[in-house]
Amino acid sequence: MKLYTQVQHLLKKEIVLEWRSKYAFNGILLYVVSSVFVCYLAFKTTQPIVWNVLFWIIMLFAAVNAVAKSFIQESKGRLLYYYTIASPQSIIIAKTIYNIFLLLLITFIALIIYKLVFANTLGDPLLYIFTIFLGSLSFSTVFTMTSAIASKAGNSGTLMAVLSFPVIIPLLMLLIKLSKNAMDGLDRSVSYDEIGVLILINIIVVSVSLLLFPYLWRD
Amino acid sequence: MTIIYKKWWKILGTVLVFYTLIAGFLFKVPAKVILNESIRNVYFHVPVWFAMLALFGISVYYSIKYLRTNNETYDLVAVEAINTGILFYIFGLVTGMLWAKFTWGEAWSGDPKQNSAAIAFLIYCAYLVLRSSVEEDQKRAKISAIYNIFAFPIMIVLLFVLPRLTDSLHPGNGGNPAFGKYDMNSEMRIVFWPACLGWILISVWIATLRFRIRSLENKILDK
Numbered sequence: 394m395k396l397y398t399q400v401q402h403l404l405k406k407e408i409v410l411e412w413r414s415k416y417a418f419n420g421i422l423l424y425v426v427s428s429v430f431v432c433y434l435a436f437k438t439t440q441p442i443v444w445n446v447l448f449w450i451i452m453l454f455a456a457v458n459a460v461a462k463s464f465i466q467e468s469k470g471r472l473l474y475y476y477t478i479a480s481p482q483s484i485i486i487a488k489t490i491y492n493i494f495l496l497l498l499i500t501f502i503a504l505i506i507y508k509l510v511f512a513n514t515l516g517d518p519l520l521y522i523f524t525i526f527l528g529s530l531s532f533s534t535v536f537t538m539t540s541a542i543a544s545k546a547g548n549s550g551t552l553m554a555v556l557s558f559p560v561i562i563p564l565l566m567l568l569i570k571l572s573k574n575a576m577d578g579l580d581r582s583v584s585y586d587e588i589g590v591l592i593l594i595n596i597i598v599v600s601v602s603l604l605l606f607p608y609l610w611r612d
Numbered sequence: 613m614t615i616i617y618k619k620w621w622k623i624l625g626t627v628l629v630f631y632t633l634i635a636g637f638l639f640k641v642p643a644k645v646i647l648n649e650s651i652r653n654v655y656f657h658v659p660v661w662f663a664m665l666a667l668f669g670i671s672v673y674y675s676i677k678y679l680r681t682n683n684e685t686y687d688l689v690a691v692e693a694i695n696t697g698i699l700f701y702i703f704g705l706v707t708g709m710l711w712a713k714f715t716w717g718e719a720w721s722g723d724p725k726q727n728s729a730a731i732a733f734l735i736y737c738a739y740l741v742l743r744s745s746v747e748e749d750q751k752r753a754k755i756s757a758i759y760n761i762f763a764f765p766i767m768i769v770l771l772f773v774l775p776r777l778t779d780s781l782h783p784g785n786g787g788n789p790a791f792g793k794y795d796m797n798s799e800m801r802i803v804f805w806p807a808c809l810g811w812i813l814i815s816v817w818i819a820t821l822r823f824r825i826r827s828l829e830n831k832i833l834d835k
Contacts, residue, residue, distance in 0.1 A: 538762060539759075539762075542742070542755055542758060542759050542762070545751070545755050546742060546745050546746050546755055547745070547746065552741070552742065552745055555738045555741050555742075556738050556742060556759065558734070558738075559731055559732075559734035559735040559738055559763070560735065560762075560763055560766050562731050562734075562770075563728075563731070563766060563769055563770045563774055566774070567774075586777055587777070590769070590773060590774070590777065593769075594766070594769055597765045597766075597769070598762075598765075598766070601761065601762055601765060602762070605679075605758045605761060605762060608679045608754065608757075608758060609754070609755070609758050
């Protein structure tokens, strides 16, 4: 119960801080929209496979940039303050949940714009949206932990990408496959394997993060 | 840790590897289409992967031990196990590529397991980059131990779960039977399993030697 209230407070703090500056949200949104537009100007029209893969690659880079901020922006003093009032588990849970919301919102807006400029038909829109949900979940669980590691190592941008890309590739491959199934409008039973493995990997990543974060956060 | 100074398992490993070198090339193997005599590579290609996995497993075990005790020796064991593991990764990849060249036609045929192995290699390169990016010894040990433990389950999924979901040329994936079920008879097994044990022991021996050299170097530097 204590964990629950702590997570609630920390999450509220994250959202309020974001609402006041709107820096991360607007920045990443602009990042996504301009990458979509650059791709549109470069490609003009795309084949369905390229359409799908391109979308996920844009989202991958946007997500790395969005989540990388979550620990790097915290000042040393503020981290010390968290240390006195909250448990490490509640901090990582709150950050992860906040990142899920942020990425969900950005991915949805990106999908709408992407769909608007690049004409393409979605065979099973509901499954595609579910894939986007799973994608935001996977990106935020993996990247939150790696951003914590990268921020402790002092070196931000490059290290974050180097550490997180190999870890996210298996998830990304599953997401691309799943969203391709959704795009082609295949029967949903075809995709059960991918959904199962994605959820399983997320459970593993979250539980490992919960176990390891307490060791990571105190210097 | 005193076991690393014992002799018996090093002798056992050497004997087993020499046994597989002789038996692997001279014993009878089933004649199969496409594979032909190249089936003997299973005595070398698969055991070095096993050795690599054993080393990475050891390094995760010692990373966990490091986080619990903050003893620098354990960090040294973890990093040397990974360094040796990367060496065996290269052995596994090269033997696999040679084999693929003769049986599948191309050294790199885009097989899911090959691709997964390449990604797993990136994980451990990232581990080494992470280590070199932190100056302070204790901080470096702690952060890299955390990344090592974090990445290990993902690597297991990458190598053993994902290839099974797609079509693969490797046995045991994409509906093909795993080794040991149909494609290996009892004559092959009496070479194969000793080979696995032998290569694991030899790889651990190399790792312990590296570990001992490094700890001696540290001792001299501390003086």
